[in-house]
Amino acid sequence: MTDSSTFEPVVVIHGGAWAIPDKLSSASVDGVCSAARTGYDVLRRGGTAVDAVEASVRSMEDCPAFDAGTGSVLNTKGEVEMDSVIMDGRRLQCGSVACVQNIKNPVSLARAVMEKTDHTLLVGKGANEFAEEIGIQTVPTDSLVTDDAREEWLQFMKFKTTVNVLFRSRAEQTALPSTVCDTVGHDTVGAVALDKFGNTAAATSTGGITAKRPGRVGDSPIVGAGAYADNESGAVSTTGHGESITKVCLAREVTHLMETGLAAQVASETALQKMAARVQGSGGVVTVSKDGGIGKHFTTERMAWAWIKEGKLHYGLECGENFVINL
Template structure:
């Protein structure tokens, strides 16, 4: 059944500082516009999601690709995942290093292997086998990321404190993500992140960074990965939609449940199988945008919803 194309973007749920506010908004708007053009040209939902996330990975305001944070060893370890609701195919990479666009590598895992996840050295070896561009750590790290790493290493701040202490304003968790619905009625999600500053080497937070199923819809999550995993947040949102809730209601209910059960904060963007849109966050801010019927909506602070034609 033909559908009107929809794309929804998030740039991460956290206490985004004012100096990154404009860049975050501009980035999610650019990503949505790029993904929507793919859909308008007849591209698939998974094509649109990948294209949108590449824009976010290349933007320095976000903790994904260029802009990734540093782990406790001062290294970059990135995670990315992609899934199509058409046949539940998915691909992901974790703790990958020296790759410009981890979402492209996740797509290659989905399309070119029989696996769903490659990690560490294995993911980098696969990247070399398929000729993916390799970059240096310096090509991925901004000066802000270096300064934040020094601050958190000085105080030995743990992951749990970063996400539970609302007074810690620099605790970035700006995973980026996208969901889309294409003309053919297929949904897809993608999520990409550099993780948490000063995280333990080998820590993977995005192994359940979303879900996509044509029978319900698609979700991309952001926030404290450990909390998201514990409650299977994305699958909970799609389940809520299967029970008759709107995309917005399903998203809000699941995030509130996560806060109640494990005291975790985060956000999510959602599109239902019928093109209904949801977006919600329980952190201080989340950069988001969506396009449907040629109209772009975007915001950063609670209650915001600006719009313009595209």
């Protein structure tokens, strides 16, 4: 283990990359800033990177502004199916859950898969049975779904809109029915961290996409797509159009580029450019390199993001924004 004085702790957060409407912009920014503070407090007290990303993601799962945990959306059957992943960069340990139901904090269930089973992914009924075995309580579906999410589901079902509408810009949405354009439609949350010991971790969580086919799983719980962490390169959490992200293994692509010598920011931009060119997909990433370099980039209209290093909180929503607060 590296000497504890070597590394400056870092946490980087995203709250989803998509065409975030103005009515959700403040809540999204507040939510990622709160999550960053939560994760950084864990690191500052000597906690591990895994502890920090779990705490950060739990914070956003508890916030109804985000589509993860509380705030999750409904599939075509009117059910909630949630996905999450967590990865420890020390020994490439990882755990995931997909299509899990009635769990308030799926990221903690994913961590339990990593630490208490010999598996890396549990899905559906099996994931819920495991949660029951280890004492994670289930919650009513109604407690996870906001009124806005229900209204969104009704509109998407009425107009038979595909998942792709959520990642179009507001200008592109003008050709769609106004009732669809006004829906909430939010996306994945995630966190990456570097602790004082030089260990990295990543976590991602989502409540799915409104009116998706039951059983559909995007990138979020897939190691190498939704998240990846390796102490030899860094950690990445992704967000955006899940099918596109999965096709290019976006998180692993970013860490691979860092292994070739690219800085975290350049690697993040390059990987997203490749995804756009190869599969015409849009999304975003947050990244921390093994030496504490920070990357965050998105090709959607907006992405709520925040990071903390050396006692300074940076945050933004639009391209080019970088607001700073001294903690």
